[in-house]
Amino acid sequence: MANTVIGSSIVIDGEISGGEDLVIQGTVKGKISLKESLIVAQSGVVEADIATQNIEVAGQVTGNIAASDRVELKSDCRVVGDIKAPRILIADGASFKGNVDMEVGKGR
Amino acid sequence: MSTVIGDSILISGNLEGDEDLTIRGRVEGSIRLTRTLIVEASGIVKADVTVKDAVISGVVVGNVTASDSVQLTAEGRMVGDISAPRVIIVDGASFRGRVDMGDLESDRASAERPAQKAAARPVQKAPPPRPPARPPVRDGDERRIGQNVAVNQSAGAPARPPSPPAAPPLPPILAGAKRRVLVKKGKR
Numbered sequence: 381m382a383n384t385v386i387g388s389s390i391v392i393d394g395e396i397s398g399g400e401d402l403v404i405q406g407t408v409k410g411k412i413s414l415k416e417s418l419i420v421a422q423s424g425v426v427e428a429d430i431a432t433q434n435i436e437v438a439g440q441v442t443g444n445i446a447a448s449d450r451v452e453l454k455s456d457c458r459v460v461g462d463i464k465a466p467r468i469l470i471a472d473g474a475s476f477k478g479n480v481d482m483e484v485g486k487g488r
Numbered sequence: 489m490s491t492v493i494g495d496s497i498l499i500s501g502n503l504e505g506d507e508d509l510t511i512r513g514r515v516e517g518s519i520r521l522t523r524t525l526i527v528e529a530s531g532i533v534k535a536d537v538t539v540k541d542a543v544i545s546g547v548v549v550g551n552v553t554a555s556d557s558v559q560l561t562a563e564g565r566m567v568g569d570i571s572a573p574r575v576i577i578v579d580g581a582s583f584r585g586r587v588d589m590g591d592l593e594s595d596r597a598s599a600e601r602p603a604q605k606a607a608a609r610p611v612q613k614a615p616p617p618r619p620p621a622r623p624p625v626r627d628g629d630e631r632r633i634g635q636n637v638a639v640n641q642s643a644g645a646p647a648r649p650p651s652p653p654a655a656p657p658l659p660p661i662l663a664g665a666k667r668r669v670l671v672k673k674g675k676r
Contacts, residue, residue, distance in 0.1 A: 383494030387507045390491050394501010394517055400494045410501055 388423045404439070422456065429461075444478075495530055503535075511546070529563045542572075544581075551585075 383400045386392060390406035399415040404424040412418065412426070417434040420426055424439035431446045438454040445451055447465035455473030464481040490508040493499060497513035504520045511531035519525060519533070524541040527533050531546035538553045544564040552558055554572035562580030569586040577583060 383492065384497050384513070385490075385492045387491035387505065387509075389507045390503065390505035390509070392499060392501060392503045394499060394503075396497065396499050398494065398497035398513065400496045402494075402497065406491070406505065 386424075420457075493531075527564075 384398065385403045386406045386408060388405040392406070392408045393410060395411045395413075396402070396408065397413045401417045401419070402412070402414055403419045403421060404426060405421045406423070407425045407427075409427045412428050412430045412432065414432040416432070417436070418430060418432045420435070420437045420439045420441055422438045426439070426441045427443060428441075429443045429446075430441070433448045434450045434452075435445060435447050436452045436454065437457040437459055440458045442460045444461045445459070445463045445465070447463075449465065450467040450469070451463050451465040452469040453459055453471060453474040453476055455471045457474050457476075459474070459476045460478060462479040462481070463476075464483065466483055468480055468482055470476060490510065491505065493509070493511045493513045493515060495512045498516070499514070500516040502518045502520075503509075503515060506522045508524045508526065509519070509521055510526045510528060511533060512528045513530070514532045514534075516534045519535050519537045519539065521539040523539070524543065525537060525539040527542070527544045527546040527548055529545045533546070533548045534550055535548075536550045536553075537548070540554060541556045542552055542554050542558045543561065544552075544559065544566055545561045546564065548564075548566040549568060551569045552566070552571070554570075556572065557574035557576065558570050558572040559576040560566055560578060560581035560583055562578050564578075564581045564583075566581075566583045567585060569588065570583075571588040571590070573589055575587050575589060
């Protein structure tokens, strides 16, 4: 289990930063910067700009995502915003609106 | 699954919720919960806190308002004011600030306590009015109050150590204040 979990009834308005995995089941507004993986669970709602290494989205994200490694949009997720990462996966059933930048020629 | 803020996480901003929250990292801003806040030994909170219960083993700087209880454990360090009907400060804890337990009788009678507990409790007479404008309680005084008042406890909380057999009489300035600051001795 990841160290940090934001439970489903929690609302955070502000900035989150850290060096460990983070699971969001609740609501976060503001800004997130992590050195590890971010998981937005199905019940999770994020309205924030995100900078992280890996991100897995099964819930809702509104905001720009910048990942140094990988972005995965799972089916049933809803993402609005720009994504910048060397590896981007979008599963069947995911809904996404925004720009994708894979920084071609870098990170492969 | 309840919420955990891990060691290396920093949150600055407002945090609200309806579930238990455990903080091992750092939170700055404000925290509002309808359940229990646990600040573990590695946790640092610089925030105004409004919760039902708080258990503080780490560092808290800010005011804590609890609708039920605030507990400072032996590792707990806190600077700020506490406002709660039940305040428990364990031996070894460090605390600077005010404690406000409200108007005890009206708090006890209100719906915050289960009805059967209230019924089981022997009816207490209303305490004489408190002396106005007492200077803020210092750390040392806090312990002294706790030792003296522990004798007066009725069977409110289950996990309470037996009262010390021979406590000195209340000093005159404290005679009117039936405060429920407990000091548990000899934890290790």
